[in-house]
Amino acid sequence: MTKLIKNNQVVEDSWRLISDKNITSVTDLAQSEHIIVPLKVWKSCHEQLSQKTTIGVWLDSDEPPTLLADDLPNLPLVAINFPVFSDGRGFSYADTLRRQYQFEGELRAIGDVLRDQLFFMKRCGFDSFVLRENDTAEEAMASLQDFQHAYQGTADNSEPLYRHR
Numbered sequence: 001m002t003k004l005i006k007n008n009q010v011v012e013d014s015w016r017l018i019s020d021k022n023i024t025s026v027t028d029l030a031q032s033e034h035i036i037v038p039l040k041v042w043k044s045c046h047e048q049l050s051q052k053t054t055i056g057v058w059l060d061s062d063e064p065p066t067l068l069a070d071d072l073p074n075l076p077l078v079a080i081n082f083p084v085f086s087d088g089r090g091f092s093y094a095d096t097l098r099r100q101y102q103f104e105g106e107l108r109a110i111g112d113v114l115r116d117q118l119f120f121m122k123r124c125g126f127d128s129f130v131l132r133e134n135d136t137a138e139e140a141m142a143s144l145q146d147f148q149h150a151y152q153g154t155a156d157n158s159e160p161l162y163r164h165r
Contacts, residue, residue: 003137005118006106006128010137013130015056015077017110036079036108039063042071058110061089065096072103080126082111091124098125115140 002013015034018041036056037049049055056077057068068078078097080090090109097103108128109121115135131140 002130004108004128004130005137005141008141010141017058017079017130036077036110039067042068046071056106056108059093061087061093065093065101069101072097072101072105075103075105077106077108078103079108079110082109082113085112085114085117087112091120094121094124094126 003010004013005011015036018035018037020038020041034054034056035049036058037045039057039059042055042057046055054076056079057071057075058079058081059065059068060081061083065078068075072078080093082090094107094109097107103125106128107126108130109117109126110130111132113121113129113131115131118129118140121129129137129140131137
C-alpha cells in the first residue's frame with residue numbers, strides 16, 4: 001500500500017486510484033472496497049458502482065467542480081489531479097469545493113504534488129496528499145508547518161491577517 005499524508009498524519013492509503021478514463025464495464029472495479037474514479041467514469045457508471053463499493057471521484061485540471069456539484073453530498077472523497085506542478089487550477093478548485101459548495105468530505109491532491117506546495121494546498125482546503133514518487137510522506141510532513149502566519153484568507157481560515165489585530 002502507498003503512504004500518504006492525511007489530516008496531518010502519515011497513513012496507509014486505503015483507496016485504489018483508477019486512472020483509465022475509458023472504462024465501460026464496472027465488473028472489475030467493484031472488486032475493490034474504496035475506489036477513486038475519473039469524472040467520466042463516475043458520470044457513466046456511478047449507479048452500478050455505488051451499490052457495490054465506496055466511490056471517490058477525481059477531477060482533472062480541465063474539469064471544474066461545477067461538473068460534480070450535484071453529486072458532492074454523496075461523495076466521501078474528491079481528488080484533484082495536478083498534471084504538472086505549475087498548473088494551479090487545482091488550488092482554486094479546492095477552495096471552490098470547500099467555500100462555495102461546502103464540501104466536507106476528504107479532499108485529496110494527486111498527480112505532480114510537490115512537498116513545497118503542501119502548506120498552500122492545505123490552506124485551500126486539501127486534507128490529504130499523495131506525493132510524487134521521489135518524495136516520501138514522512139519527510140514532507142514538515143512542510144505543512146512551513147509558515148506561522150498567512151496574509152490572505154482562504155478555506156482554512158477566512159479572515160486575513162490584518163483582522164487578527
